[in-house]
Amino acid sequence: MSGVVSSVQDRSIDDEFIENLKSLSVSRSLATYTDGIKELHVQLKRATQNGLRNNISFAFGIVANLYRIVPLFDKLLSNDDKDGYNNFIQTKKFLDTLTNSFENVCFFEIFAMAKTTIPIQSIFHNYIFLLKENYFTDNDKYDGLVNCLLPIITYASVLTRITEDQIPADLLNYLLKFTKRHWLSQRREIVIKNILGLIKCCSKNPALVPMIIRHEWPHACVQWLGNKDSGTSQRPSYTIDYYICLIIQKLARHTNCVEVLNQLNCLKRLDECQEFMKKTHTDFEYNCLHLIHGMIYTLLMESDEIKQISLSNDKRMCGTINEIVSYAVEASRNELFFYKCFHVSEMLGVLSKLFVNDDILLKFVNEDNQLFDFLSQLMIDFNNITRDTSRTHQPANDEALLALTNILWSISFHECYHEKFKKNATLMNIVSNLSTTTPLSISTQMKLLPRDMCSLRKTAEGILWNLKPTSSSCQISNEKSQQPLAMISYSHSDTKFCRELVETLSAHVPVWVDYKQAKDAVAHSDDLWEEIARAMELATVIVLIVSKEYYNSKSCRQELSYASDALKKRIVPIYPGDQQYRASGWLGIRIAGQKYIHFGRKPFSEAIEELSSIVLADQKPNIVTLTRPTETRSSSCATHPIKMIDEENKLLSAAKNWTTKDIRKWFEDNQIHADLITLLIDQFHTGTALIVYARHVKLFYRNEYIRIFKNYSKIFHGKKLNTFDFIKFVDALYRLRSDYDPNSTIEDNYEKHSEQQLPTTIKCTDDSITRL
Known part of the structure; x- marks a missing residue:
């Protein structure tokens, strides 16, 4: 009975604190404020004596209302002269206690109280414009206020959709100036950690990466790796080093930042700082940093050089990927899916991007017979976890499930693994369900993922599509009056060229392209495979805009695989005028021997005429009778004749x-x-x-x-x-x-x-x- 009474009393104190906080925010008398802040401080210490972690609802109440009193805190902290000194001290004490309370609580648990993202969006917008440049000075009087505001803004930004126009224009600029001055300072370490935490979360959001690049945060982080701006070999604390490396790792996920990091010789700087970090930090800390370095290396190498080197001869690359896989396995054995400070989603995100490359994928999946089964079981586990929207690490768990479906989609392009998919009934049931429904939390997190990640529904549909049995021939529809002659398959990065191509080509032949369909029925980023597939079935020719981005896109691969392998359609590869990429891998195989047109080697009008003549000459569908090698085939690979129009x-x-x-x-x-x-x-x-x-x-x-x-x-x-x-x-x-x-x-x-x-x-x- 006493426990129940105590619980009621605690709730009463919590409610009283929130009401007093609201009342103080409209206080007009300094005397009223002095008594009010002292009372608030006493109530806060009493309510948090066992930590905010054990009182999440109270923590949410603070977060939802603290912004009301920040303008008053601002005014009192700026007045530290003799007349206002007492209020200045009382305010700093209150904020220091609140900062310490926030240090030991998981904000994802706090924001889970909101149930939906709408209150979290309001929290972000209420707090982000409260930050001021004068809070980040050499004087630490605002540190307590900053250390309360930044964690709230940071975690709210993870759980809501943020674009550049929702960030103060000069915020990243003055945060960077402050960080450059104090990143080695132990006295300002908590502020620096909170600043870097905000930049790390922003670095995950593709919409904010261009702004981060413009303000030269990648430049600063790479400089800090080698202490280039400090003139010393001194290293910061492990926490600061950890956040710096995490920012670089998040940025390396984005194509537009990979080029910047490579221009800054990021990999060279990583090599240079290894020995210093090893001497400065404990073995456990260094191992965590070493793994992040490996992730950065694989992400930068995959985008820049992996297609020019032999994976078998790159011992560092192989070693790093093996380490990432082993960390993922170890993390999967932990109740919260963490291993050495890393959630399994971090490792899976890197593997998702690397496994787009068939050479890497097949090497590691073929060499480790258990890897496919491990990934399948992990997807089953995370599918069950993500159904619980009150879980602690909701964003990380959502990203893990998303990365797993993307990895399995990459594997499903290879026929030799189809039987393994089909034999796992539980996995196939989950994939089938995900292709039609998507949990709300997953949809929310999708807004923060880079372009190399596709949505759950799209990846699930892609897996199912790849597992469909393909026919050796295709029946072409008799709907000639509705039959488009050319269907355009392209990557979003080539949209500008695609629109110019379609506008001109449409004057010569009927064209099907996703963005021109009635009522905008299909968009290239949508999950409507059936509409695109129907267009391919009706088309007589598939015009393919070749680019590196097309090669890297699993969605584009899905389209071309269906058109080429299942439908046996005529493919006409075309290269934009500025395209230097030469098709390789799966793309090179599917367009091998096909007549192509390069728009950079002749006038645009001539290239269009040549393309339209190819399309018009191929109006009649090909009737194909295919044979495979037979038991009676000789050692010289002779085969029976194949009847084919082309x-x-x-x-x-x-x-x-x-x-x-x-x-x-x-x-x-x-x-x-x-x-x-x-x-x-x-x-x-x-x-x-x-x-x-x-x-x-x-x-x-x-x-x-x-x-x-x-x-x-x-x-x-x-x-x-x-x-x-x-x-x-x-x-x-x-x-x-x-x-x-x-x-x-x-x-x-x-x-x-x-x-x-x-x-x-x-x-x-x-x-x-x-x-x-």
Whole structure:
């Protein structure tokens, strides 16, 4: 009974405190204020003697009403002369106690009391414009006020949609000036930590990243890594170093910031500060920082150089990804999904971006037989967790589920994993549910995620779409009167060129593009796969705008895979005038051998005429009869004739339909050595991939020999690759390409200068293979 009475008394004190706080905010008498602030301070200490963590409803009441009295605090803190000194001291004491109370509470728990985001939006807007530049001076008299305001603003910004116009224009500028002056100061450490915490959260929001770049926060953070602006090798506390690295890691998630960080030599600065950090911080602290460094490295390398290097030869990249995977596994075993200060969502977010690259994805999923099952089970767990909207780490858990669906979507593009998906009934049920419904909290968090992340509904639909059985032929609709001749497939980054293309091309042929449909039925960012798929089914030609962003987009990959693999549509690749990117990977495979148009190599009008003539010449749908390699096929890869209207692409189209079983049979029919089959078989999932690889070997003979030699030695524990076994494999590749790709001779003549010769003798060392 006494416990119940005590609880009622506590609630009474809490309510009285909130009422007194509101009354004090309209106080007109200094005498009234003096007595009121003293009483508030006593009530606050009594209510928080066990910490605010045990009284979340009281904490929410404070947060929802504290802004009312901030103007009065501002006035009294600025008046520290003799007449106002007592009120100045009492105000500072109150704010210091409140700051200490806030230090040990999770604001996500506080804001969970709101139930919806509408009150949190009001809280953000009530507080953000209360910050003033004069609070951030060399005098610390405003520190208590700042340390109360900044955490509220920071966490509210995570839970609501923020754009540039909702941030004071000069806020980031004066925060940066203050931080540059005091980032090494122990006396101002809490203020600096709270400032960096706000910038870290803003760095997650794609809408705010351009503003962060303009105010040169990335420049400052990279400088701080090497202490370049302090003229000393001194390092700040672990907390400050931790936040600096986290800001860089969040910024590295965004394409528009990757270029900036690379221009600032961020990776070099990371290397330079490693030793200082190791000496300054404990082993536990350094391990946490080391993981963030690894995340930054992988994010920057993926966007800048990963496609130009061999992943197998990049030990640092492989080591970092292995470490990220192991941290994710360890975090999954923790009740709150944390491991060494990191929530599992941090690791999964990095893997989501890296696994867009097929080379990285297949290497790690193939080498670790348990990784797919781990990711599937983790998605099942987080799906159950996210149904509870009162959970402590709601934003992080939501992002984890989102990252997992994006990763599994990337895996679903590979047919060899389809059976694993289909055998996991629980996983498939969750994916099916997510494709039709999305929890409110997830939708809210989506606004803060970078463009490489797609929504839950879109990823779920994408997985289901990839798992649909594809037909070897497609029945074209007879609705000729409604049939668009050309459907445009493009990335949002190419919208400007796309609109110019559509406006001009529409004068020559009917065009289907998402943004021009009736009632805006389809937008490229929406989840309406069925509408886009219907347009592809009706179209006779798919016009593809090739770009690096198209290659990096899983949504674009979904579109092209369906058009090319399932519908067998004619693809016409076109390159914008300023496009330097050359198609590779999955994109290169699907447009290999197709006639393309580069708008930078001829006048725009001529390119349009050429494109329209291609479209008009292909009005009649192709009738395709496809065959796969048969048991009676000879070792020279001879195959039965394929009847097809488009003679130029008939063999390539047939090769696209090879299954992994067909590819293995090709290896065996050509008597490729068993070790080479083991080494290479999982790298190819279509016959077209083999043909593209044959062309690559033709161009980079020596480099490929060295790469395979080194991998062979590593996989088979030092065993040497027999040169003649490699030659037999290359010979089979060349014959396959000659038989299946009519353009091979033309391409070889055009790029003859790129051919390289096989070294006659090679020497293998631990660090490199060199020609003798």
